[in-house]
Amino acid sequence: MKAIKVMATIDDRGQLCVGEPLKLYRNSRAEVIVLVPEVTEINQEKQSHEANHQTTQLEDYFNFLRPDDIRLKGSRIGIETILYEYLFRARTPEEIANVYTSLTLEQVYATILYYLHNKEAVGKYITEWLEWGEEMREEQRRNPPPVTEKLHKFKAEREARSKADANPVSL
Numbered sequence: 001m002k003a004i005k006v007m008a009t010i011d012d013r014g015q016l017c018v019g020e021p022l023k024l025y026r027n028s029r030a031e032v033i034v035l036v037p038e039v040t041e042i043n044q045e046k047q048s049h050e051a052n053h054q055t056t057q058l059e060d061y062f063n064f065l066r067p068d069d070i071r072l073k074g075s076r077i078g079i080e081t082i083l084y085e086y087l088f089r090a091r092t093p094e095e096i097a098n099v100y101t102s103l104t105l106e107q108v109y110a111t112i113l114y115y116l117h118n119k120e121a122v123g124k125y126i127t128e129w130l131e132w133g134e135e136m137r138e139e140q141r142r143n144p145p146p147v148t149e150k151l152h153k154f155k156a157e158r159e160a161r162s163k164a165d166a167n168p169v170s171l
Contacts, residue, residue, distance in 0.1 A: 058117065061110040068128065072107050080129045082111040083122070 062079065063071045070079045077100060085091045085099070093112060097105040115122045140148075 058110060058114050061107055062114070068125070068132075070125070072103060072111065075102050075107075077103060078129075079111050079114065079122070080126055082108055083115055083126055086112055086115075087126070 061073055063073055065071060071077060072079065072082070082096055082100070082103075085096045086093070091099075093105060093108045096108045097103055100108075144152075
């Protein structure tokens with residue numbers, strides 16, 4: 001730091017104005033000594049500030065596991081989940097963040113912004129995800145797992161017993 005002498009005034013808000021005054025407050029004028037940082041100190045402070053406040057890139061919010069698997073960092077939630085809520089259920093970012101409590105509102109907005117910046121690619125990603133989901137549901141309808149068949153059997157037996165209890169046969 002180096003000290004320099006300058007002329008200063010106090011403005012109408014009580015702030016010290018160094019240099020040529022714009023407004024005088026009670027015509028008070030004084031000679032003050034101001035400590036001015038050296039240029040190297042300013043550059044060091046700027047570099048330190050930049051290191052601490054690096055700009056976050058949109059892609060920094062996501063883990064790109066595979067071309068068909070993009071998830072929000074710090075979670076197992078895929079972007080398709082957020083975008084489905086936003087695009088097909090017309091939920092606001094705030095509503096989505098309230099439903100998916102492990103995500104921040106910032107992550108939800110980042111996902112939507114990523115979609116808006118990459119509409120063609122992300123639109124294709126969503127379309128493929130929806131098609132894959134439909135294929136899996138159709139496959140499950142054609143070949144249900146054994147537990148599903150057991151549940152259908154139990155349900156049919158229970159309904160048959162309910163009908164029998166409702167219509168007793170008299171002799």
